[in-house]
Amino acid sequence: xxxxxxxxxxxxxxxxxxxxxPLSRKGAPKFLHDLTxxxxxxxxxxWDRVQPLAADRVLVVTGAAHRPAVAEQLPGLxxxxxxxxxxxxxxxxxxxxxxxxxxxxxPDAVLGSFAADQVIEDQAGFLACxxxxxxxxxxxxxxxxxxxxxxxPATGFGYIRSGELLDPAGSGTxxxxxxxxxxPDAATAAEYLASGRYRWNGGMxxxxxxxxxDQLAISHPDLAAGLRAIAAEPTRLDELWGDLEKIAIDHAxxxxxxxxxxxxxxxxxxxxxxxxxxxxxxxxxxxxxxxGEGHDVTVLGDAARVRTLDASGIVVAGTDREVAVIGLDxxxxxxxxxxxxxxxxxxxxxxxxxxxxxxxDGVDGVL
Amino acid sequence: xxxxxxxxxxxxxxxxxxxxxPLSRKGAPKFLHDLTxxxxxxxxxxWDRVQPLAADRVLVVTGAAHRPAVAEQLPGLxxxxxxxxxxxxxxxxxxxxxxxxxxxxxPDAVLGSFAADQVIEDQAGFLACxxxxxxxxxxxxxxxxxxxxxxxPATGFGYIRSGELLDPAGSGTxxxxxxxxxxPDAATAAEYLASGRYRWNGGMxxxxxxxxxDQLAISHPDLAAGLRAIAAEPTRLDELWGDLEKIAIDHAxxxxxxxxxxxxxxxxxxxxxxxxxxxxxxxxxxxxxxxGEGHDVTVLGDAARVRTLDASGIVVAGTDREVAVIGLDxxxxxxxxxxxxxxxxxxxxxxxxxxxxxxxDGVDGVL
Numbered sequence: 001x002x003x004x005x006x007x008x009x010x011x012x013x014x015x016x017x018x019x020x021x022p023l024s025r026k027g028a029p030k031f032l033h034d035l036t037x038x039x040x041x042x043x044x045x046x047w048d049r050v051q052p053l054a055a056d057r058v059l060v061v062t063g064a065a066h067r068p069a070v071a072e073q074l075p076g077l078x079x080x081x082x083x084x085x086x087x088x089x090x091x092x093x094x095x096x097x098x099x100x101x102x103x104x105x106x107p108d109a110v111l112g113s114f115a116a117d118q119v120i121e122d123q124a125g126f127l128a129c130x131x132x133x134x135x136x137x138x139x140x141x142x143x144x145x146x147x148x149x150x151x152x153p154a155t156g157f158g159y160i161r162s163g164e165l166l167d168p169a170g171s172g173t174x175x176x177x178x179x180x181x182x183x184p185d186a187a188t189a190a191e192y193l194a195s196g197r198y199r200w201n202g203g204m205x206x207x208x209x210x211x212x213x214d215q216l217a218i219s220h221p222d223l224a225a226g227l228r229a230i231a232a233e234p235t236r237l238d239e240l241w242g243d244l245e246k247i248a249i250d251h252a253x254x255x256x257x258x259x260x261x262x263x264x265x266x267x268x269x270x271x272x273x274x275x276x277x278x279x280x281x282x283x284x285x286x287x288x289x290x291x292g293e294g295h296d297v298t299v300l301g302d303a304a305r306v307r308t309l310d311a312s313g314i315v316v317a318g319t320d321r322e323v324a325v326i327g328l329d330x331x332x333x334x335x336x337x338x339x340x341x342x343x344x345x346x347x348x349x350x351x352x353x354x355x356x357x358x359x360x361d362g363v364d365g366v367l
Numbered sequence: 368x369x370x371x372x373x374x375x376x377x378x379x380x381x382x383x384x385x386x387x388x389p390l391s392r393k394g395a396p397k398f399l400h401d402l403t404x405x406x407x408x409x410x411x412x413x414w415d416r417v418q419p420l421a422a423d424r425v426l427v428v429t430g431a432a433h434r435p436a437v438a439e440q441l442p443g444l445x446x447x448x449x450x451x452x453x454x455x456x457x458x459x460x461x462x463x464x465x466x467x468x469x470x471x472x473x474p475d476a477v478l479g480s481f482a483a484d485q486v487i488e489d490q491a492g493f494l495a496c497x498x499x500x501x502x503x504x505x506x507x508x509x510x511x512x513x514x515x516x517x518x519x520p521a522t523g524f525g526y527i528r529s530g531e532l533l534d535p536a537g538s539g540t541x542x543x544x545x546x547x548x549x550x551p552d553a554a555t556a557a558e559y560l561a562s563g564r565y566r567w568n569g570g571m572x573x574x575x576x577x578x579x580x581d582q583l584a585i586s587h588p589d590l591a592a593g594l595r596a597i598a599a600e601p602t603r604l605d606e607l608w609g610d611l612e613k614i615a616i617d618h619a620x621x622x623x624x625x626x627x628x629x630x631x632x633x634x635x636x637x638x639x640x641x642x643x644x645x646x647x648x649x650x651x652x653x654x655x656x657x658x659g660e661g662h663d664v665t666v667l668g669d670a671a672r673v674r675t676l677d678a679s680g681i682v683v684a685g686t687d688r689e690v691a692v693i694g695l696d697x698x699x700x701x702x703x704x705x706x707x708x709x710x711x712x713x714x715x716x717x718x719x720x721x722x723x724x725x726x727x728d729g730v731d732g733v734l
Contacts, residue, residue, distance in 0.1 A: 022689075307724050309717060322389075322706040322733050324721040327714035328695070335707055339689040340700075342709055347694035350676060354691040357674050366689050 009050035013062040013116035019277040022339035031116035092252040099209040100231035125270030133206035147199030147265035153189035158201040177263040279348035282314035376417035380429040380483035389706035398483035459619040466576040467598035492637030500573035514566030514632035520556035544630040646715035649681035
């Protein structure tokens with residue numbers, strides 16, 4: 001694998017992930033954690049993953065509060081390639097800022113956007129998919145999205161409905177995207193899988209920076225102009241940032257461009273997980289091996305401190321305390337210094353309700 | 368209620384209670400904790416309970432390690448009425464030491480032994496029962512045990528099978544004890560209840576000190592002689608203590624005396640609980656009221672820090688951490704500074720297995 005010319009990897013590093021509370025916090029969001037027991041945080045793994053494509057051409061966009069932590073985790077990232085958002089303005093502003101800065105540096109720049117909090121194990125499959133997407137994006141006026149092959153009828157992800165091959169005469173696998181569809185119910189998800197036309201939308205885009213901003217300018221001219229103004233005069237970032245429209249890139253560009261027939265997808269066969277909640281985390285870590293002693297509890301943290309008896313599920317051992325779990329199946333125990341969560345894998349989505357309750361009660365210190 | 372002449376209350380304060388780990392510890396055993404949310408520890412409640420009978424005639428027997436904590440919790444207890452065992456020698460040595468010391472002080476002394484880790488709410492019922500037991504013990508050569516009226520066919524307690532009235536012509540309710548029986552299985556317990564002849568053995572005895580030691584001398588002459596030698600020369604405590612036989616008072620005196628027809632029981636209608644595990648504690652604290660917000664979780668500790676959603680059971684909030692429990696019924700969560708337990712009420716008895724595992728692994732610091 002070699003570098004792709006003009007290709008920049010953009011890593012948006014944002015989102016606290018309230019469904020992973022109290023492991024993930026405002027102050028220490030998901031992407032800063034080693035959730036895969038690899039010894040590297042999700043952010044570092046994302047960085048590692050794009051190195052073969054764009055070793056010295058990586059931009060990370062994160063909240064101002066997380067800039068020091070990101071800089072510490074990525075010592076190889078030049079200071080001027082770590083962009084700090086003065087406040088959260090959703091994904092369009094974050095990725096758009098990177099696009100506007102790249103457009104100034106290199107009018108032919110192609111960017112690939114890869115969120116910092118996702119897990120992909122099949123590095124070769126990922127690289128091959130991005131490489132083809134970058135070739136398509138460099139040659140054509142399209143937004144290219146990576147279409148992940150579904151392994152099961154997931155109801156927690158959005159889907160991409162693909163159409164015809166973009167280049168029927170060639171060897172490329174890219175297809176047009178007919179539509180992005182929201183998270184389906186179980187029956188609809190099963191139909192999607194059976195049809196063979198649907199792929200998971202992992203939110204990974206490859207696109208020429210200038211084309212992205214031009215597309216944005218059609219439906220959200222003020223936002224596109226604001227981002228380009230900041231790129232032209234970076235000292236005006238604080239002044240202009242607060243007025244930018246708060247919108248997700250899916251709604252601002254991807255869906256409108258798809259309606260215009262200007263989105264393509266390159267099918268990827270690599271695995272992908274956004275580790276959205278503790279059920280997903282337990283599934284991810286529980287793959288393959290079981291822990292010893294006849295039980296089935298996956299431990300994130302120091303497993304030597306966790307004792308179980310007739311239990312299964314996941315224990316996040318985030319302190320130096322001894323943890324004992326007896327007689328509970330598919331349990332989720334998250335032990336941190338100032339907060340403890342006890343639930344089940346099937347109720348993992350409801351963790352956000354506790355976070356809302358804590359917020360409503362003004363107990364912000366643990367969020 | 369007035370004092371009973373010559374009556375001494377003996378409070379054995381021992382036993383770590385491994386089934387209440389990690390709330391109860393070697394260093395902070397069950398009896399030092401406020402398990403009833405009354406603002407008083409079980410030891411203090413036991414002290415309070417006997418005050419009307421023997422205000423200035425209370426002896427507490429505890430391990431040397433707990434002497435300072437006991438003295439602090441019971442400021443009204445004279446220093447020479449707080450006996451410290453140099454090492455644990457089981458209940459016969461503990462109560463026998465108190466008996467031997469009382470025998471020297473007062474040859475007619477009647478002692479009542481009331482363990483420091485039990486819960487009784489019906490104070491009037493308890494006092495009336497002890498008063499009658501003390502009258503019987505003062506007048507006759509018998510060991511009098513309090514026979515607690517069973518409220519359900521418990522399998523976790525020993526039972527007493529009672530016989531004829533001790534004084535058929537009088538107004539007393541005391542009966543002979545035919546036999547002490549071990550913890551029964553569920554079917555046997557149900558038979559016991561149906562028969563009307565069985566009572567729970569709460570381990571509370573009332574007996575003349577000298578008669579207790581004389582009975583002990585029949586089957587365990589060395590132990591009785593050792594205890595009397597210590598009482599005669601208290602400075603020899605450390606020298607003689609280690610050689611005393613380690614045996615429970617039930618086996619050393621109560622059962623042999625029952626075989627000799629020398630045990631009586633006074634039926635008590637007061638409630639009684641030995642809070643043997645977290646299931647018992649949850650039952651005790653869960654009586655009557657439910658906590659707010661439509662759930663059914665009882666909190667021991669700061670309830671304001673505990674948030675629940677579709678959960679029932681008990682949370683021991685022993686730290687200043689926020690605790691969240693979602694979607695678990697009859698759960699037991701015990702959150703302490705250096706150890707966390709998560710289990711269910713039905714598995715409460717298995718907590719001792721975790722304690723054994725920690726001990727086997729040499730993790731003594733949390734025991």
